[in-house]
Structures are given as C-alpha cells and as structure tokens.
Amino acid sequence: MGTDIDNGKHSNCSIEAQNDCQFQQAAILAVENVNSFGSSILAISFLLDLFGNLKILEVAMGMLVWANSNPCGNFRPQKLILLNICLIKALTLDIVYITLETVAISILVIEMGKSFTGDLFDCIDMYKQPAFDHPALKNHKLQIRPSFETKNNVTMDENFKSLLDPGFNDTCPPGTVIIRRTRKEDLMMAKELPKYFRSYGSRYHVLDSSGQNYYAIVQSQKSRFHGFQAKLTTWALPNVGPNQGSANQVWMYGDIDGPDGSLNVIQTGWHVLPRLYNDTFTRFFTYFTIDDYKTGCMNLNCKGFIQVSATHGPGFSFTGTDLSTYGGTQAYFDFQILKDPKLGNWWLSMGGINLGYWPKEVLPNLETSTALDFGGAVYTPNNEASPPMGNGHFPQEGIGKACYFMQTQFIGEDQRPFTPGPHWGYPDKNADGRYYRISAAPVYRGFWNVAYGGPGGLLPQ
Template identity: 70%
Template sequence: MASMRLIFSSLLFSLLLCSIEGRNNIPLTEEEDLELENELQSLNKPPVKTLKSFTGDLFDCIEMYKQPAFDHPALKNHKLQIRPSFQTKNNVTMDEKIKSLLDQGFNDTCPLGTVIIRRTRKEDLIIAKELPKYFRNNGSRYHVLDSSEQNYYAIAESENGRYHGFQSKVTTWALPNVRPNQVSQNQVWLMGDVDGDYDDLNVIQTGWHIDGYQTGCMNLNCKGFVQVSATLGPGFAFTGSDLSTYGGKQAYFGFQILKDPERGNWWLSIVDRNLGYWPKELFPNLDVSKLIQFGGQVRTPNDVPSPPMGNGHLPHEGHGKASFFTNAQFIGEDNQAYTPGEGSASLKTNADAKYYQVVGDPPSRGSWDVGYGGPGGLVAG
C-alpha cells in the first residue's frame, strides 16, 4: 500500500506525498544518540490531545502558537497568519470532502486552536542524518552530491517569468517497485532567482513521492512551515481507496501554492482547504517564482535499474492508464490562475523514450494536461 507522507526538505522546503521504506540501522555514537534525544524533545511539543491513526502513527494536537515552526530562528518575530489575506474566513472543521480523501481512522478530532502534527520518532531522525551527502533536486536543474547515483526526469518547464503560484490536480498511484536507496517523485518546483548563484536558489516543492530511502526532512523535522489546520497535517496517509487503478477509477490530489499578496507568505491548500504556509522569512530570494517545473523525477544508484516513474506506464497510453497533472495553471502577479498558451512552456526529459516520457504541450485553448512517467529499468553505463 502506498501512503502519503508530507515531507519538508532542509534544502528546498518541499512538501511531498510518499511511500517510505526507510532504514534505521545507521550506527550512532553515544553523543549522536543524545543529540537525537534532545532534538526529539524540541520537535515533539507537549500535546493537548493525542490521536492514533489506522497506520499506528501518533498525531498530537499542539497549540497553534506553540508548534515547532516558531522555533526556527528566522521566525523569531513572525506574526502568525491564520488565513490568507484573500480569504474572509477559514473553516477548520472536518467535512466529508476532506474525510473521504484522507480518512486516518481517528475516533476523535483535534480541538479548535490546535494543529495536528505527526509525532516524530527517533528512526525518522536517524535516517535524516545521512541526507546531506545525497543531493539537491529541482527537476532538470538537479544537482547530485553523490557521484554513485543517477537521476532522470520528465517534466514541463515554464518560460522565465514572474509567477505567484501554481495549481493542478495530480493522479495518485500505488507504486511498490521502488527499491531501497531509490526515489520516484512526482511534483512541482517553484524556483526563485534561477539566474543567480545556485547556492542562493530558493525552491518550494510539493507533490507525491514514492521513496525507498527517505529524502529531505521527514514531516515537520525541518522547522519553518506554519500549519493552521486541525484536521490535515504532515504524515497523513492515502489508503487503497484513495489511489488510481489502471483503466479504472482515477484518484486525484488537488493542490494550490499561492503567494499572499499582502503578507508575502506562500500558502498551500489541499482540496480547497488551507494546510498552512511557508513564511516569507524563509525565502529571501523568492519574492516571486521565476520558473516553474512539474512532472516526474527518479533517483537510483548507478548499478541498479532505475525505478518506475508516475505509475510505471508511458503517458502515450492516455488518461486512466498513466500519470497526469490535469488542468495545470500558473498564477500571475495579479494572483489569478491562468492556463499558459502555446509556446509558453516546454517539455524536457533526459532519458530514452522507452524508459520515461512527458507529453502535453500548452494548448491553444482548453485545459492543460501533462502526462509523464514510464517503466524505468535504465542502468547507467
């Protein structure tokens, strides 16, 4: 069963869905073990209430103003934003639309004034210890920090411009054939100043992620994302009923990333509900997004066949049989969503078409659907 894990990367502050097969056999010194225990105490705030999901994970109801985000040094003087300035109200109660998408089997809910946060475990932090040596990733501008690994992508890329966000629906699939130390991700990248120094590049990512080795910081281990929802939070799981079937029912993960025009924070909403936001203080070089990419990407050790991307089928098989971003739209500086026209974006891949493909140039009219993926099996020669 694939499950949803919302991940925040220390390098790029990404938010992803993923199925995880982690490893926790990394040897630790006594000093390292003590350091992890101290970090756990910092991350896991005293809860008002604790809920247990059907997966066995514990979710704590934390007072909104005491969540881990506010331990980030850049947010020392940050004023909490309850809802975007462009919304007049925010309903934080569970409704059937949300419950049918992300039903964790809780027999209770968090009270108002709290946010629901998955409790961090020591094994989450153990796995994260090795992550800095691996990579910084953002689509076709992927930088591998470990030469023993390869990456392949199949994406759509905007022309350089000034964007305030992105929205789309993404088909979600179970994809079990991802080996340990491999990653298959399907997401969007919103990039800041792509013409500047790479080390100064700020990127926001979100999507769904199949991971044989956890990448980035797990859930809220990287402090900074401010959560406002008492019903949705990092670490929730998609069940089998929330996943697409080949040639049958299609399930979608609909999301929007939108810059608040007054406060400058970058808001994330899922199925029309506010999950939270990335404060502007975290992104000194992301006043606007200069480039948007979305599609699929995989990572694999050099001597191991590359994993499937998307649902493992090539996109020319069409809707219902391959992975798609549907009704993809950019958000302009006027904060209005629009479908880019012909010539305003390009399709890119760095692998042979028998392994991975991307299809769906911007249309002259109608909605923009981009298919991507493939069976993988590529071994670096």
C-alpha cells in the same frame, strides 16, 4: 588509535572524581583524534562504546558538566576548549540533537493518535508548533488564514474522484495542528534527503555521485509567478526499492540567476520513499531548500513550514479508494501554492483546505518565483535499475491508464490562474524513451492535461 585510559594518574581524587577524570580523559582522547574519526558523531560513538551503559543524553550532558567543572584540575584549557567545541557540535548537529529534538516535540503534544496505516500523529498547540523555533521566525506572527479566498470552482467528470479523506482516523481539537510523529530515524536521515528531491538543474548532481536522478517534466519559461495549481492523480507504486524514490511534484524556484548555492525552492506533491517511511505507501509531502539542495527540509521533520490544519498534514498516506485504478476510477487531489499578496507567505492548500504556509522569512530569495517545473522524478543508487515513474505506465496509454497533472494552471503576479499557452512550458527529460516519457502538447484553449511516467529499469552508467 589507542584507547587505553590511565587510572593511576588521578590517584589524588576521590573514587567518584577518578571516574569523572577517567571519562574526561576518554573524551579528550576522542577530541584529539577527531580527524581519525572523521566527525564528532563518530567521536561520541567511540565514547559510547567505552561507556555503553550510559544513555546518550546522560553521556552528553555529563561530559559538558565534567569538562566545565574539571574536578582534578589537570586538563589543559586548550583541550577543554576543543572538548566543548566537539560537544557543542554533537549536541546541535548529531546524536544528542536528535534526542533533544524528539523530546522537545513530545513535551508539546496535547493529544496523540494513529493513522489508518499505523503512523502516529500528534496534536500540538498551533502557536507552539516546532516551526516557531526557526531562528528567522523569532518575531513571526502566526497567520491563521491567507488574505485571499481559497476556492476550487472546477469539477471533474464522474470517472474522477476527489480525495476528501485526510488519511487519519481522527482529527485534532480546535486550536491545535495535526503533525505526523517525527521519529529519530527521520532526523537521522535528514542529511540524505536532498538527493531524493533535487531539481533538474541542481548543481549538486555533479557533487554527489552515489546515485542518479531521472526526470520527465515540463519546464516553464522564465517569468514572475505567484503560484501554481493542478489536480494530480494518485497511484499505488509498490515496486520502488528500499533505497530508491519516485515523486510526482511541482518545483517553484526563486531567483534562478542568483549566486551559486543561494537558490530557494518549494515543492509539493506525492511520493513513495521507503528509506524514510519504511513502507511503499503513496504519501503527500512538502519540501523546501534555501541553498540549492545542499540541505533541505521535508514535511515537518524540521523547522520552517507552518501548519494551520487540524485534519490534514504533510506525510499522510493515500490508501484504498484514494488511489486510482488502471482503466477504472481515477483518484486525484487538487492543490494550490499561492503567495499571499499582503504578507508575502507562500500558502499551500489541498481540496480547498488551507494546510499551512512557507513563511517569507525562511525563503529570503523567493520574493517571486522566476520559474517552475512539474512532472515526475525518480532517484536510484548507481547499482540499481531505476524505479517506475508516475504510475509505471507510459503517457501514451491515455487518461485512466497513465499519471496526470490535470487542469494545470500557472498564477501570475496579478494572483489570477491562467492556462499556459504555447511557449509557456516545454517538456524535457534526461532518460531514454524506453524508460520514461512525457506528453505535454500545448493548448490554445481549454484545460492543459500533462501525462508522464514509465516502467523504469534504467541502470545508471
């Protein structure tokens, strides 16, 4: 593809207009060859290479001005239409969208702080948080608290330590919410995220051959659920590669019998994901998809989940005594997902503290959860041996030495938690027992404690 710019063609223009026209010509060249670039983001990158001294935002906004004013009057209308289409795509989907998104968030910040692990966080007016920019939430009224009472009446023995430390060394003022700072890197990685979060049955496994997901989970029978609650032990997991991921979570599914590509899923738990965070800290996360993992939204990196807490938020890390020790004190966090029976929003609480909710408007096919999974999941590229799952040890090593979902309960349409008996859930995995295992013997009475994990080391075939 040629990149020569004709300077003589616009000799009837002023020097300033000639520069404008020259830039327009370069833009048209990029648009005409957009198929060669493969995407508008590469076309914009081409322009930046030609005019590298201009900032991204100035380039994009300037191109819109130049295209619409047409100072030399010799660009055919169809080319201007193509240019505007290309620019709109770039502004809404690619480089400049990322710039505008981070700038917009920074404008809303009331206070800034820093976590123990170096993460920046912002205090943002509860009523102006980014979630409300979601098109489906245009007329949504903020729900400050659920219509039900959040409570946690079950205690653990002295060998277990509940996590009360929010992971930050400060809290936000009343009327604001605490949000981990969204970086440009987070937004640029957004399109890659679904492969790290896909559920066991997602059809996108066969559409993405770049890596492999492995699971050791419990799958529920099909029913109608309004929630899930458990106590999940937390562990350090430093041996996860830079392009790998290891997660411990619950998946709550909407209509699993709906049309292809319409599955709604909400997820939460803890994970280690170096590619996103640039570290191997153990972090609390949330995730949801409305199209069976074609796309998805993690934490507060995009619009959807509404936060109400000024002390806790998705993305914070567990460190020090917030992590279990092998054969010693076990650390855990208890959490609950529960549908609000009056307003239909899906609330998430941790340690009896309401963190926020997934609004019903953004989950059109999750009026009720027809199935749920919980356990461990890992992702690895095809050329790398799989990472550890859980805490890297097999469940047969027992309490204090393996990763556990403790006191696991499902919540039915009557809003009451119940311990699933036999036939309510079945253990399943898609890797050999040399790498990952799960122990989920059914219970007839008492608590249901499910252990899972393993060292990994499986090289995808």
